[in-house]
Amino acid sequence: xxxxxxxxxxxxxxxxxxxxxxxxxxxxxxxxxxxxxxxxxxxxxxxxxxxxxxxxxxxxxxxxxxxxxxxxxxxxxxxxxxxxxxxxxxxxxxxxxxxxxxxxxxxxxxxxxxxxxxxxxxxxxxxxxxxxxxxxxxxxxxxxxxxxxxxxxxxxxxxxxxxxxxxxxxxxxxxxxxxxxxxxxxxxxxxxxxxxxxxxxxxxxxxxxxxxxxxxxxxxxxxxxxxxxxxxxxxxxxxxxxxxxxxxxxxxxxxxxxxxxxxxxxxxxxxxxxxxxxxxxxxxxxxxxxxxxxxxxxxxxxxxxxxxxxxxxxxxxxxxxxxxxxxxxxxxxxxxxxxxxxxxxxxxxxxxxxxxxxxxxxxxxxxxxxxxxxxxxxxxxxxxxxxxxxxxxxxxxxxxxxxxxxxxxxxxxxxxxxxxxxxxxxxxxxxxxxxxxxxxxxxxxxxxxxxxxxxxxxxxxxxxxxxxxxxxxxxxxxxxx
Amino acid sequence: xxxxxxxxxxxxxxxxxxxxxxxxxxxxxxxxxxxxxxxxxxxxxxxxxxxxxxxxxxxxxxxxxxxxxxxxxxxxxxxxxxxxxxxxxxxxxxxxxxxxxxxxxxxxxxxxxxxxxxxxxxxxxxxxxxxxxxxxxxxxxxxxxxxxxxxxxxxxxxxxxxxxxxxxxxxxxxxxxxxxxxxxxxxxxxxxxxxxxxxxxxxxxxxxxxxxxxxxxxxxxxxxxxxxxxxxx
Numbered sequence: 001x002x003x004x005x006x007x008x009x010x011x012x013x014x015x016x017x018x019x020x021x022x023x024x025x026x027x028x029x030x031x032x033x034x035x036x037x038x039x040x041x042x043x044x045x046x047x048x049x050x051x052x053x054x055x056x057x058x059x060x061x062x063x064x065x066x067x068x069x070x071x072x073x074x075x076x077x078x079x080x081x082x083x084x085x086x087x088x089x090x091x092x093x094x095x096x097x098x099x100x101x102x103x104x105x106x107x108x109x110x111x112x113x114x115x116x117x118x119x120x121x122x123x124x125x126x127x128x129x130x131x132x133x134x135x136x137x138x139x140x141x142x143x144x145x146x147x148x149x150x151x152x153x154x155x156x157x158x159x160x161x162x163x164x165x166x167x168x169x170x171x172x173x174x175x176x177x178x179x180x181x182x183x184x185x186x187x188x189x190x191x192x193x194x195x196x197x198x199x200x201x202x203x204x205x206x207x208x209x210x211x212x213x214x215x216x217x218x219x220x221x222x223x224x225x226x227x228x229x230x231x232x233x234x235x236x237x238x239x240x241x242x243x244x245x246x247x248x249x250x251x252x253x254x255x256x257x258x259x260x261x262x263x264x265x266x267x268x269x270x271x272x273x274x275x276x277x278x279x280x281x282x283x284x285x286x287x288x289x290x291x292x293x294x295x296x297x298x299x300x301x302x303x304x305x306x307x308x309x310x311x312x313x314x315x316x317x318x319x320x321x322x323x324x325x326x327x328x329x330x331x332x333x334x335x336x337x338x339x340x341x342x343x344x345x346x347x348x349x350x351x352x353x354x355x356x357x358x359x360x361x362x363x364x365x366x367x368x369x370x371x372x373x374x375x376x377x378x379x380x381x382x383x384x385x386x387x388x389x390x391x392x393x394x395x396x397x398x399x400x401x402x403x404x405x406x407x408x409x410x411x412x413x414x415x416x417x418x419x420x421x422x423x424x425x426x427x428x429x430x431x432x433x434x435x436x437x438x439x440x441x442x443x444x445x446x447x448x449x450x451x452x453x454x455x456x457x458x459x460x461x462x463x464x465x466x467x468x469x470x471x472x473x474x475x476x477x478x479x480x481x
Numbered sequence: 482x483x484x485x486x487x488x489x490x491x492x493x494x495x496x497x498x499x500x501x502x503x504x505x506x507x508x509x510x511x512x513x514x515x516x517x518x519x520x521x522x523x524x525x526x527x528x529x530x531x532x533x534x535x536x537x538x539x540x541x542x543x544x545x546x547x548x549x550x551x552x553x554x555x556x557x558x559x560x561x562x563x564x565x566x567x568x569x570x571x572x573x574x575x576x577x578x579x580x581x582x583x584x585x586x587x588x589x590x591x592x593x594x595x596x597x598x599x600x601x602x603x604x605x606x607x608x609x610x611x612x613x614x615x616x617x618x619x620x621x622x623x624x625x626x627x628x629x630x631x632x633x634x635x636x637x638x639x640x641x642x643x644x645x646x647x648x649x650x651x652x653x654x655x656x657x658x659x660x661x662x663x664x665x666x667x668x669x670x671x672x673x674x675x676x677x678x679x680x681x682x683x684x685x686x687x688x689x690x691x692x693x694x695x696x697x698x699x700x701x702x703x704x705x706x707x708x709x710x711x712x713x714x
Contacts, residue, residue, distance in 0.1 A: 054614060056622065058692045063582040087690075167697025171581065174696065182696040367694075396616040397689055 008036055009430060025440055027423045033430055038423040039278060040415050040444065049402040057086055057393045058177050064389070064404070065171055070114070072171050073107035073162055074382030074407075077244070078389035080175035081378030085265070086393050088370025089178025095363030096179035101244050102355045103165035103174060104380065108243060108348040109199075110158025111383035112300075112341050115448045116206055117151025120338055123442050124213050129435040147209075150202045157192075157199050161352065164188040179367030192356055200353065203346045207318055210342040214335065218325070221335040223425065225418035225443035228253035228332050230286065230295065231302035232410065234264070234381050239308030241319075241347070243381040249306045250286055250296055255330045258286055264379040267388060273405065281412050284405055295413035298385025299447060300340035305330040312354070315347035334418050337446040382407045384448050408449045418443040486550040490534075491557050503543040503554055504532055513708035514556050515565055515594055517572075517682050518631035519544035524640055526632050529572075531565050531594070562598065569595050570604040577612060577626035578683075584692030585684030587700030591629060592683075593707035615660070617667035620689050621678055628658050628685040638677035646671045658685070 009029040028036040048067055052060060061079040065072035077100055084090040092100070122135045125144060133139075141148035159169040164184060166172025174180055214221060230253065234246035248262035248270065259270055273282040274291045285294030296302070304323070310316040322343060325331065331340075355361060378389040385407030392401035408415075422443045426436050484499045490512050497506030502525060507514050518529040527545040534543045535555040543556075555561065572578075572591060580586050612625035630649065635658075638646040646669045650659040662668035671677065678686060697703065 056616065056689065056692070058690055059582060059584065062584070062693060066581060172697060173693040176693050177690075181694055182699075397622070398614070398616050 009033070025419055025444075027427060029430065035420070035423045035427055038416070038420040038440075040412075040419050049404055052391075052399050052402045054398050054400075056397050057083055057391065057399055058397075060389075060391060060399060060402075061175050061177075062171070062173050064402075067404075067406075069170055071107055071111050071383050073103055073166065074380055074387050075389070075404075076166065076172065076175055077104055078378040078380045078382075078387050079391075080177065081245075081380065082376040082389045082391050083177035083378070085376030085378070086373055086391070087177040088372060089368045091368065091370075092179055093363065093365040093368055094360040095183055096366055096368075097244075098355055098358060098360050099165050099180040099183060100175055102184070102352065102361065103162055103172075104244050105348045105351045105355070106158045106161025106165065108158075108344060108383050109203075109352065110155045110162070112345040112348065113151055113154035113158065113206070115383075116210065116338065116342060116345070117147060117154070119448075120445060121147060121151075121209075123438070123445070124209070124338070128438050128442050132434055132438070135438075150205070154199060154202055154206075157195060161192060164192070176367065178369045181366065183363055183366065184361040186362065189356055189361065192352070196349075196353055196356065199349050200346075203342075203349045204314070207339075207342040207346050210339045211318075211321065214333075214339045215325070218333075222333055224439075225334040225422045225446065226332055227334075227417050227421055229297050229414055229417070230258060230289075231305045231330060232259070232286075232296045232298050232386055233303040233306035234379060234386060235307050236311075237261075240311045241303055241307035241309070241344075243344075243348075245380070248379070248386075251306055251330060253330060253332055255305075258289065264388070265377045267377060267379070267390070271388075271405070273409075279412075281409055282405075283412050284410050285413075296410065297414045298407055298410040299337065299383075300344050301331060301334075301337045302385065303381060304340045304343060310343075310347055312347050312350035315343055315350055318343040318346060334443060334446045337448070341448070384408055385410050408447070411447045411449065415444055415447050415449060418446070486548060488548055488550065488552045488554065490554045497548040499548070501548050503534060503536070503541070503546050503548055506548050507543065507554075507556070508711050509714075511712055511714040512556065513711045514543045515597070515708065516544055517590060517594065517629065518633065520633055520680060520682075522641065523633060523636045523680070526636065529568070529629070529631055531568050533561065533564060535561065565594075566598045566600060567604070569598060569600060572629050573600075574603055574605045574607045575610070576628065577609065579626075583627065583684045584687065585627070587697065587703055588695070589684060589702075590682035590707060593702040596702070597706040597708060610654070612657070615666045616689075617665040618669075618671065618689075619667070620673050621666065621671060622687055622689055623658065623660075623666055624685055624687070625657055626685075627683045629683055630656060630658070631682060633680040633682065634658065634677045634686055637680045638671070638675065641676040644670060644675065644677070646675070646677060 010026050012024060012026045025038065025040055027038045030036045048064055052063055055063060060083060061076050064079045065075040067075050084092065118137045121140050122137060125140060126135045162172065163169045166174035174182060230250055232248065232250040234242055235249045236242045236246045248259055248264050248267065249257065250259040251257050262270055270287055271284055272287050273284045275282055283291065283295065285291045286296060287294065304319055310319050322339060375392045380387050387407050388405035390403040391399055394400050419440055422440050426439045485496055486499055487494055487496050490507055495506055495510045504514055504516065504519055514532050514534060516532040518526045519532060525545045527542040530542060532543040533540050536546060536552055580592050586592060614625065615623040634647045638644045645661050648659055648661060649656055651657055660666050660669050673688065678688060
């Protein structure tokens with residue numbers, strides 16, 4: 001480990017822009033100004049696991065989703081699924097499960113659209129080294145107004161679906177222990193069907209941009225922040241991709257299965273978390289491999305690597321094209337996350353179409369309960385990856401224990417690996433260039449991390465870069481905004 | 482001898498029966514006077530002071546003050562609305578009211594009054610008091626974080642249920658709702674058919690396991706402000 005005594009220099013980049021929440025990157029240099037170590041520090045802290053203790057269990061799906069304003073639906077559903085176990089209502093009625101799924105696909109649609117069109121497209125359309133005055137969402141709106149509008153309208157479509165299923169666009173109350181509190185009215189359904197074809201068409205367009213960009217730049221992207229890793233995701237009993245429910249599967253970088261058909265109620269038999277003293281974000285790993293080798297990636301790339309198929313036709317075709325790039329082997333290219341994410345965008349809208357045409361959504365049977373239990377685990381695939389919620393509830397109906405492993409936490413080690421790889425490849429000397437800074441951010445942004453989610457804090461600061469020597473004296477400082 | 486009398490509320494002539502309170506007469510006349518501790522069928526208590534009006538220029542609680550012939554009552558004035566707003570603002574910071582995840586949201590009279598009076602941010606520093614939860618009863622729980630000491634449960638249990646399950650203990654900032662048992666709610670004879678279970682204006686006394694079953698959009702105050710049910714009479 002690098003220490004001041006070794007006469008190392010530290011470059012700090014903080015906070016990172018165009019990711020949700022904020023973090024800090026520090027790059028440790030050795031005496032020859034070569035990168036010794038690079039770390040993504042997450043310095044925010046909130047403590048939801050503590051203050052949910054004592055609250056009645058039916059509050060959890062509504063309370064805990066307050067972790068996040070971007071994908072609260074994931075937390076809402078993961079907590080609700082855990083509470084289904086508590087009330088013995090895990091075998092939901094068709095109406096309840098399909099309403100929840102519609103809510104979830106609506107969220108994937110809006111979250112992936114937001115990330116791609118507003119956060120990532122400036123990098124892809126203008127290049128990593130382009131002038132930051134242009135390389136932002138305003139620049140996209142000026143040069144490609146059609147894309148900027150599509151991003152806004154697709155996000156709106158997803159948000160309206162969330163409102164129709166959860167009651168509100170952000171922080172709704174739809175999923176309750178054992179079911180859902182409303183169905184979808186014919187009027188609501190028809191309002192979504194009206195714009196559906198347009199959404200499918202725009203999703204195809206977004207997928208094409210991501211695919212063409214990746215294929216055209218594949219030689220440049222292959223080494224960029226890339227590394228071999230394990231991958232983890234939920235898949236159905238027959239191995240298909242599923243965002244809402246499934247069994248845990250983990251594969252290694254070559255595609256060998258490490259975990260398969262794992263009932264996530266037993267996740268603690270397979271996954272553990274390591275605490276490191278320089279970050280508030282824990283480091284999860286697969287127990288059988290240990291913390292050194294057991295870390296893994298989650299999210300779109302991991303999901304597409306882990307699944308055997310996708311159960312909607314256009315997304316399945318897109319998956320095959322995606323896998324062909326690596327000859328059917330797992331894709332370990334960090335920048336391929338964007339392409340994978342757009343495959344999922346198309347899959348989401350295909351699933352939305354399938355659900356909107358299902359009359360079960362107009363059913364009246366909304367809630368089931370059975371034998372009361374004292375412990376429940378709920379997992380979903382959130383837009384950013386596998387999300388774990390685990391609760392214990394006492395006889396008085398009060399929560400006594402909560403453990404959340406959020407998607408970004410699952411990707412913690414992977415993001416650190418990406419930062420380290422990029423720093424080694426692109427930093428020279430002790431001068432912080434805009435291009436270097438953004439290369440690091442581009443690497444982190446591929447994971448669409450929600451740093452606020454992973455520990456959780458609010459607030460935004462302008463980008464500041466500090467260059468410190470081994471005694472902590474500031475050598476250089478640059479600020480954005 | 483006629484028992485009907487007339488008086489004035491905000492320049493409107495109102496008829497009332499002798500013995501009625503100003504609040505009761507105003508309700509019948511379709512004039513809304515905001516209130517929290519007052520509730521139909523419960524003995525007037527006069528504790529929250531949200532229904533304060535000026536009677537011939539003097540502040541009085543409309544829920545306890547009887548009508549009298551010819552009195553002039555001021556209700557909907559800027560000065561009184563500001564006083565009421567301040568009372569509501571103080572109630573919010575005195576307890577721990579987290580509307581964002583409270584299951585009473587949308588059906589809460591305190592929240593609805595805040596919306597009606599245009600309160601959109603806290604005006605005073607939060608006190609963050611430490612308050613206890615009593616979840617020991619199988620079907621009912623008390624969350625004292627949200628209690629505003631209106632005594633509706635005290636009066637309903639005593640006067641309507643004939644049980645005396647609830648009472649206040651402590652004084653000043655230490656005052657809190659207690660149960661008529663050695664320690665906890667599960668040791669009392671309260672049950673789900675008691676009127677006291679459903680009178681709480683906030684989320685302090687609740688039925689268990691039914692939270693959030695009414696979707697957003699169908700809750701009591703999702704579309705119309707509190708008091709509109711009186712004003713449309």
